Amino acid sequence: MITVYCDVCRKKMDDPVTNRSFFYYADYSVCEACKDSLEVQIKNQVRNKDPFEMDWYEKYVDDIFSKAVQKGKA
Numbered sequence: 903m904i905t906v907y908c909d910v911c912r913k914k915m916d917d918p919v920t921n922r923s924f925f926y927y928a929d930y931s932v933c934e935a936c937k938d939s940l941e942v943q944i945k946n947q948v949r950n951k952d953p954f955e956m957d958w959y960e961k962y963v964d965d966i967f968s969k970a971v972q973k974g975k976a
């Protein structure tokens with residue numbers, strides 16, 4: 903069994919593979935709740951971004967995750 907911690911909320915996750923409650927997103931490991939919350943924020947920004955740029959997107963995702971990690975919440 904492996905134990906991992908969410909990079910954002912620091913919640914401990916037991917056996918994350920079996921439970922599929924853990925996700926790797928960009929360079930971060932996040933729990934399901936944090937991932938969902940951040941995805942909503944990303945989705946909203948992406949919808950408003952016209953034209954869409956891949957460089958912008960990668961930077962934005964990285965940014966929103968690093969901010970969430972700093973704050974300790976998504």
Ligand SMILES: [Zn+2]
Nearest residue numbers: 908911933936
């Ligand atoms: Zn979390």
